[in-house]
Amino acid sequence: VAEKIDLVERLLAGDRRALARLISLVENDGQAAVRALSALHPHGGRAHIVGVTGAPGTGKSTVVNELTKLYRAADVRVGIIAVDPTSPFSGGALLGDRIRMRDLAGDPGVFIRSMASRGNLGGLARATSDVIKVLDAAGYPTILVETVGAGQSEVEIARAAHTTLVVEAPGLGDDVQAIKAGVLEIADILVVNKADREGAEHTRRALQMMLDLGNEQHVRHHGKVMSAGPAGRAESAGIQWQPPICATVAIRGEGVPELQAAIAQHYHYLQESGAWSQRERARAAAELDHLLRDRLVNHLFERIGSDAIERAIAQIAARQLDAHTAAAMLLADAGLV
């Protein structure tokens, strides 16, 4: 325990080795990780967490690198977490990292960590969120979280970000609609990278159409609920964010300053609309709820024993008992009703 507290103090004092050791500690989970995260909690909540996601081949890593260079030029420290849910290998073997190593190596204002699959997505999302907490407490004002892969993993990991960039590129097939359905929902900023290639304008227009369609559906869907308003139409309360589409040629740095400006605008939107503090509150509520549920179930197990639970599960599976009746019986046995 003494060593853990020492690590936290060294982290807060800016010790880079302590940072690396604490990250390994929280990645490995367990009681020591819980204690370290509890000790770090008062020092977090300041970093702007920016998620960068998109299909392979869109140039996500290059976008992340060029953004990092701009932040560094303004002397802003940057934490980079590269998450690959499809790879079982951890520790910096990802392609994007190798490019990054070359460009950003030796800059003490940049901290890079690669994270790979740990068998299940929930585990990876949890570990990513914990590593973010460590970098946040260590005082990195900007944390870029790059996600490789498509679908569920992006959405899970995007939950940890304040601002989510979805990177597209022309010439990756016309399957835009199929992929976008889920991913567009999480995009705060859309990036059309490789914008000097043929089809870039087509990609941009397709994205714009989907955004417009999404807005339309939103109005239609929420129109009913709010139809009591004066004009009988959906009236939005407060400031709204319209995801911009940024065109970049990241490999040459083109359009990246404008993208950085869009990220800063989204940060200000979050602060001014109250969305930032709402999000902090929602996260606190979710974390407390999760912990309470875990502890309560453990408490129940201790009171009535795991045998009783196992018997109930077997009876439900055998269709002798339904789950609602079983839950009521177990809680009554435990004196918890």
Added chain:
Amino acid sequence: VAEKIDLVERLLAGDRRALARLISLVENDGQAAVRALSALHPHGGRAHIVGVTGAPGTGKSTVVNELTKLYRAADVRVGIIAVDPTSPFSGGALLGDRIRMRDLAGDPGVFIRSMASRGNLGGLARATSDVIKVLDAAGYPTILVETVGAGQSEVEIARAAHTTLVVEAPGLGDDVQAIKAGVLEIADILVVNKADREGAEHTRRALQMMLDLGNEQHVRHHGKVMSAGPAGRAESAGIQWQPPICATVAIRGEGVPELQAAIAQHYHYLQESGAWSQRERARAAAELDHLLRDRLVNHLFERIGSDAIERAIAQIAARQLDAHTAAAMLLADAGLV
């Protein structure tokens, strides 16, 4: 309550109107739904639930229709649930349904239900799972669950299926890799539909490569854990399922009998490997766990009041208290430690 019991009895007696009313009842959630599902529970667990998913334009609906015709030719009753997480409209307005209505309308051995988004994915997955339970209890031996959309929704809804078909088609762009990463994991059977089109063989080979790659990674990933085996290599315990790739031209019914045979083989695999009963047990455990957690949290709220919880959340969000310490304090206050 009397009416609900009556509905359940009529359902079990084969009354089609009772089936439709019970489905509406469980879709709308609430206490009446809970009671109905509890009453139905002993009568479920027999249906083979087959999920059919894939990007728009692959011909999923046609595959579902042609499979249904084959089942009907063998006098097997079929329940069809068409789920569209991207549409806020419910009640049979989906394109696939209109085709189905034409082909299958008037057959009393087929029951079709469309389900659309209810604002959140969790709600849709829950409702889908409940509608499956009603059809299962009503004695439909085969239930086809067709999902439109890509990504998270497919995965969520696939959890309800015993056997998941992922439908591909040539000419939808070369983005196979991007989409497949997540979706391949859930596929028990891969279908290359529109197999008479140019590029079908390319699509088949790409899928085969990804399957092979997946197997390789699996061996490599699990190789370490199991390296104590005699040959120092991964030795699988029990029967393994290798997802087959079925080529179909569903619009002409070609390849559909072979696909139906593959579905039957997967059913036998599930039964013989013990995976079917493991799955029933896992589902019972998850359902009980979920209910216990909900009830325990409600119990805690009643004991200490929601004000205390709200205060704790505010303190966590303000970084004055960490969630672990807050949870421990609240449980101590409630006398639950």
